[in-house]
Amino acid sequence: MPAALDATEKAEIVSRLFAAFRDHGYEGASLADLSRVTGLGKSSLYHHFPRGKEQMAEVVLEQGKAFIQSAVADVAHAPEPLKTRVDKIIAAFNALYAGGKNPCVLGRLSLSDAGPEARKLGQEIFAIWTEAVADLAAESGLSRVQARQFAEDWIARIQGALILSASTGNCGPFERAMKPLSDLAAGPASPVGRAASKRRHPPS
Amino acid sequence: MPAALDATEKAEIVSRLFAAFRDHGYEGASLADLSRVTGLGKSSLYHHFPRGKEQMAEVVLEQGKAFIQSAVADVAHAPEPLKTRVDKIIAAFNALYAGGKNPCVLGRLSLSDAGPEARKLGQEIFAIWTEAVADLAAESGLSRVQARQFAEDWIARIQGALILSASTGNCGPFERAMKPLSDLAAGPASPVGRAASKRRHPPS
DNA sequence: GTCTATAATAGGATAGAC
DNA sequence: GTCTATCCTATTATAGAC
Numbered sequence: 001m002p003a004a005l006d007a008t009e010k011a012e013i014v015s016r017l018f019a020a021f022r023d024h025g026y027e028g029a030s031l032a033d034l035s036r037v038t039g040l041g042k043s044s045l046y047h048h049f050p051r052g053k054e055q056m057a058e059v060v061l062e063q064g065k066a067f068i069q070s071a072v073a074d075v076a077h078a079p080e081p082l083k084t085r086v087d088k089i090i091a092a093f094n095a096l097y098a099g100g101k102n103p104c105v106l107g108r109l110s111l112s113d114a115g116p117e118a119r120k121l122g123q124e125i126f127a128i129w130t131e132a133v134a135d136l137a138a139e140s141g142l143s144r145v146q147a148r149q150f151a152e153d154w155i156a157r158i159q160g161a162l163i164l165s166a167s168t169g170n171c172g173p174f175e176r177a178m179k180p181l182s183d184l185a186a187g188p189a190s191p192v193g194r195a196a197s198k199r200r201h202p203p204s
Numbered sequence: 205m206p207a208a209l210d211a212t213e214k215a216e217i218v219s220r221l222f223a224a225f226r227d228h229g230y231e232g233a234s235l236a237d238l239s240r241v242t243g244l245g246k247s248s249l250y251h252h253f254p255r256g257k258e259q260m261a262e263v264v265l266e267q268g269k270a271f272i273q274s275a276v277a278d279v280a281h282a283p284e285p286l287k288t289r290v291d292k293i294i295a296a297f298n299a300l301y302a303g304g305k306n307p308c309v310l311g312r313l314s315l316s317d318a319g320p321e322a323r324k325l326g327q328e329i330f331a332i333w334t335e336a337v338a339d340l341a342a343e344s345g346l347s348r349v350q351a352r353q354f355a356e357d358w359i360a361r362i363q364g365a366l367i368l369s370a371s372t373g374n375c376g377p378f379e380r381a382m383k384p385l386s387d388l389a390a391g392p393a394s395p396v397g398r399a400a401s402k403r404r405h406p407p408s
Numbered sequence: 409g410t411c412t413a414t415a416a417t418a419g420g421a422t423a424g425a426c
Numbered sequence: 427g428t429c430t431a432t433c434c435t436a437t438t439a440t441a442g443a444c
Contacts, residue, residue, distance in 0.1 A: 028231045031438060152377045156361055156368050157364055159368065160311075164360050236418085256421065
């Protein structure tokens with residue numbers, strides 16, 4: 001029974017809420033679930049989050065926003081070689097999504113009915129994510145419009161790959177989805193999709 | 205008060221359940237919601253679907269499976285020019301997803317906790333969808349392995365684009381996601397992503 | 409800050425009349 | 427086949443002791 005909840009403990013609680021919403025969605029995660037995973041009674045949860053489940057979802061999205069800011073946006077603009085920054089970002093996503101085995105809490109909460117504040121946060125996160133990746137793409141030589149489309153398409157592909165692997169267990173789409181970003185730092189701009197180099201037979 | 209529910213009326217009910225699950229997810233669509241959108245009392249719903257909400261989700265997925273079978277798989281193997289088949293499939297998805305404005309009921313129900321039968325149905329639908337698209341890609345000249353990856357990556361990109369547009373309102377990612385399939389029928393195999401043709405400045 | 413206990417309501421599901 | 431009425435449980439949320 002800790003007298004006060006220090007920053008570390010608070011972060012641990014939010015991290016467990018994060019995993020619960022990620023794995024079960026907003027409507028699918030009940031207060032009983034959230035109580036169990038955090039080890040706190042319902043009343044204690046309400047002590048920390050007076051507005052209840054909705055606020056818990058918002059705090060989880062705040063953590064997601066902080067992740068994108070620090071592990072993507074800040075890294076993208078760091079004074080390091082492009083390849084280094086790109087590799088760091090890919091490593092961060094590989095960890096966050098466990099190589100494709102974890103769903104995306106942002107994708108799930110964005111669709112669910114978690115209230116207007118959560119909605120706004122989701123949009124902000126996608127915006128920060130998109131801008132950061134677009135900056136990398138532009139740096140690698142794409143026009144501003146192309147870079148923005150590259151970013152949107154790359155993020156979309158990741159989100160969809162996580163749905164597929166959650167349903168089918170196949171992480172291949174997620175692994176391949178990392179490649180276009182990786183290719184930004186290596187040679188001519190590659191498209192979001194895998195380069196289709198070899199044809200078995202030419203089109204008639 | 206119709207004496208019996210003919211096939212048309214049944215299809216109409218399933219169609220409305222489809223829209224409800226698509227827009228609110230499995231956990232997010234309450235029996236009260238489903239009762240309202242179908243115009244049937246709860247008891248009437250249980251008359252048609254004795255196993256309740258879970259069965260309703262399964263029936264909705266059956267409809268999704270039928271859609272993929274008829275509008276994608278059957279079309280893909282029809283005796284028509286490749287371009288014709290591809291255009292028909294794209295038109296079908298444009299209608300299903302309203303140009304990117306509708307979420308994907310398959311993507312939503314696949315993640316939710318709608319029971320083992322629904323899970324299995326989701327996997328089957330993704331499998332049929334993947335095989336059909338892979339056949340088209342192989343026909344256009346890709347190797348079997350490349351064709352399967354093309355299909356997985358294309359489907360992932362669509363699923364993710366629908367999440368993005370649901371959150372941000374931007375349908376651009378969905379519209380661009382259609383292009384790789386369209387390109388299958390026009391010239392050399394294009395990748396899943398947009399071809400990054402022009403560089404503003406060559407990589408150093 | 410955490411707990412037990414409890415309210416208040418919504419959710420899924422059923423009974424039985426018509 | 428549909429309805430009204432009801433049941434039971436889970437869910438969100440609060441009260442108040444410690």
